[in-house]
Amino acid sequence: MKRLDRHSLSLLRPFKWSRTGAYLAVVILMFLNIGCGTRGTLPGGSPAELHLFAVPSAIQVGERPIVDGIGVRIYASAAGKAQGVPLRSGRLEIVMFDGTPSMAGMRSIIPVHIWAFSAPELVPFVATSTLGTGYQLALSWGTTPPSGKVVTVIARYYPVRGAELVSTANTIAIKRR
DSSP states (O other): OOOOOHHHHHHHTTSOOOHHHHHHHHHHHHHHOTTOOOOSOOOOOOEEEEEEEEOSBOBOOSSSSSOOEEEEEEEEEETTOSSEEOOOSSEEEEEEEESOOOTTGGGTSOOSEEEEEEHHHHGGGEEEETTEEEEEEEEEOTTOOOSSSEEEEEEEEEOSSSOOEEOOOEEEEOOOO
């Protein structure tokens, strides 16, 4: 990955970064992470936690120029490991709810959409970064768009053996045209 030299950094200094602009730039760069993807043998361990990072607003996933999905990056971490580990078995679900329900309320609310992937189905989405091995997904909600101005997204991992892992919730803004 190319690093910025002093001249390139000096070009950024005159620009006034707002708190929101800086946050958005960091999230986009983290999500894109251009030039850092790898495939092949992946280090690992048994997942103990699940972490979901979401692009803060809905994105265009399909061919039509409309907002029709969300972008997420998911990492599983193992006990004693500082970086994300691959999911070699089990099932990963990304669950989207209308609005901002509480974690307790999510058990009783019907989700707007659930995307489910087996471990082999996740292989094309592997992306390795400084955070370790993760999965970068652009998910279209198709013909079932959310009805509100925001959605809440969580990730759930169901291992072959052991308890389900659930990420913290992320809220994503839905911009209507």
